[in-house]
Amino acid sequence: MKQYLLSVCYPASGSRPTPAALNKIMSDVKALQREMQSAGVWVFSGGLHASDSATVLRHQDGDIVLTDGPFIESKEQIGGITIVRVPDLDAALLWARKLASATTTPIEVRPFMEHPG
Amino acid sequence: MAVLSRFLGDISFAEEAVQEAFAIALAKWPSNGIPPSPVGWLITTARNKALDRLRREASRSERQHAAQLLNDVEQPEEHDVHDDHLRLIFTCCHPALPPDAQVALTLRLIGGLSTEEIAHAFLLQPTTLAQRLSRAKAKIRDANIPYRVPDAAELPTRLRAVLAVVYLIFNEGYSTSSGEGVVRTELCDEAIRLGRLLVTLIPQESEILGLLALMLLIDARRDARVVGGDLVLLSGQDRTLWDESKIDEGRALVRICLTRNRPGTYQLQAAINAVHSDAPSAARTDWHQILELYDQLLSIAPSAVVALNRAVAVAEVHGVVRALQLVDAIDLPKYHLYHAVRADLLRRIGRTADAASAYRLAVDNCENRMERDFLMRQRQSLATH
Numbered sequence: 001m002k003q004y005l006l007s008v009c010y011p012a013s014g015s016r017p018t019p020a021a022l023n024k025i026m027s028d029v030k031a032l033q034r035e036m037q038s039a040g041v042w043v044f045s046g047g048l049h050a051s052d053s054a055t056v057l058r059h060q061d062g063d064i065v066l067t068d069g070p071f072i073e074s075k076e077q078i079g080g081i082t083i084v085r086v087p088d089l090d091a092a093l094l095w096a097r098k099l100a101s102a103t104t105t106p107i108e109v110r111p112f113m114e115h116p117g
Numbered sequence: 118m119a120v121l122s123r124f125l126g127d128i129s130f131a132e133e134a135v136q137e138a139f140a141i142a143l144a145k146w147p148s149n150g151i152p153p154s155p156v157g158w159l160i161t162t163a164r165n166k167a168l169d170r171l172r173r174e175a176s177r178s179e180r181q182h183a184a185q186l187l188n189d190v191e192q193p194e195e196h197d198v199h200d201d202h203l204r205l206i207f208t209c210c211h212p213a214l215p216p217d218a219q220v221a222l223t224l225r226l227i228g229g230l231s232t233e234e235i236a237h238a239f240l241l242q243p244t245t246l247a248q249r250l251s252r253a254k255a256k257i258r259d260a261n262i263p264y265r266v267p268d269a270a271e272l273p274t275r276l277r278a279v280l281a282v283v284y285l286i287f288n289e290g291y292s293t294s295s296g297e298g299v300v301r302t303e304l305c306d307e308a309i310r311l312g313r314l315l316v317t318l319i320p321q322e323s324e325i326l327g328l329l330a331l332m333l334l335i336d337a338r339r340d341a342r343v344v345g346g347d348l349v350l351l352s353g354q355d356r357t358l359w360d361e362s363k364i365d366e367g368r369a370l371v372r373i374c375l376t377r378n379r380p381g382t383y384q385l386q387a388a389i390n391a392v393h394s395d396a397p398s399a400a401r402t403d404w405h406q407i408l409e410l411y412d413q414l415l416s417i418a419p420s421a422v423v424a425l426n427r428a429v430a431v432a433e434v435h436g437v438v439r440a441l442q443l444v445d446a447i448d449l450p451k452y453h454l455y456h457a458v459r460a461d462l463l464r465r466i467g468r469t470a471d472a473a474s475a476y477r478l479a480v481d482n483c484e485n486r487m488e489r490d491f492l493m494r495q496r497q498s499l500a501t502h
Binding site for chain 1: 211213259260261262263265267
């Protein structure tokens, strides 16, 4: 079994969905999470506030200073993540396909590194 | 995997063993080189891995049982080797890999081509291709791209990449990009074998039939194409040397495709070659029909190489001047056949000096000795006329 991170990507410049559209997305995502849970592949999922809510800790002259996030200027933002535990990439892609339909956004699928031993 | 799962009676277990073997293959082959029989190697390694695992994990009675089963795994039968070949192809042609990498990886792991040969097929630097290959191998390993033939729902899209790969293997065999010989028959035979397997696996897919027909019809001319070490063009070939049984088989497949009436790029190219095969002599070739087929081909799959081939048919139907206008508008400066076609057209309208420099460009861009010799002979014959 292998864990994959499914990231919800959305363009920073894009317009926000209407409240009605957002409601639909939220309920579809919740339904998909239940489906993942009953299939036994769900590990974790959560939505994220916009990247201007982020805080970054940075090494500077032997000290740690706080700044705002490095991804504020990025064209693509991460809106939320889901982690699934499945046998292989094809299985992960199957769930990612469903997630892309539910969120109506692109989904990035990335494998987690295996822990040795 | 088929071999192992039959004896181990547990598909997921066999799959894991093969996954491990495959991961090892990907890690080892780049440095140690491809073993003489990659598929046999995979199966043997998978079997050994399975044995290791059983020793570690199984209880004593299970161990005895498993050891007995593994002792029964002798040399894999040809049939199962074919199955494993296909699985490996589908892994190499996985859509999560960039399309160029899919083709390169399959040629490297299944076709056993060198990085240089693959680079030439793509008109790329060998170092660029080597990087592309290693990135693709890393992704197969890290993302755990599975080793299996895709299910029915996925098959049509997955198949397109596989067909492109098989045809590239064939082309590399039929017109070896560098080195001494022109035809590497083992690669042609390999591609045709894979084509036949795909037909058996997915008989309803017309493009597979088209691809197999195309390869058979071209391969049928193998013996007529090189005479006394010299390359002979289609128009000059001794048609009695053509392999009638391959032509008959190719023709029959084209007929099946026609009745199905779902044209695709391979079926159209096969039909074009069938028209050539039907002609009792070069002079009696039905160029009108060939041009019509090229028009269809260009409309569903526009590319510079198709446009170049169509121009050759245009020269026969509408004249050389018209064809030359088309060729001059095509941008293929590194493709030796582009310059060869252009040189031939220039020669035919008496522009001898221009033809000579076009032949020079063709020679400069050609890496196969036999093809280069042919082009140089063509160039020399200009002076004597």
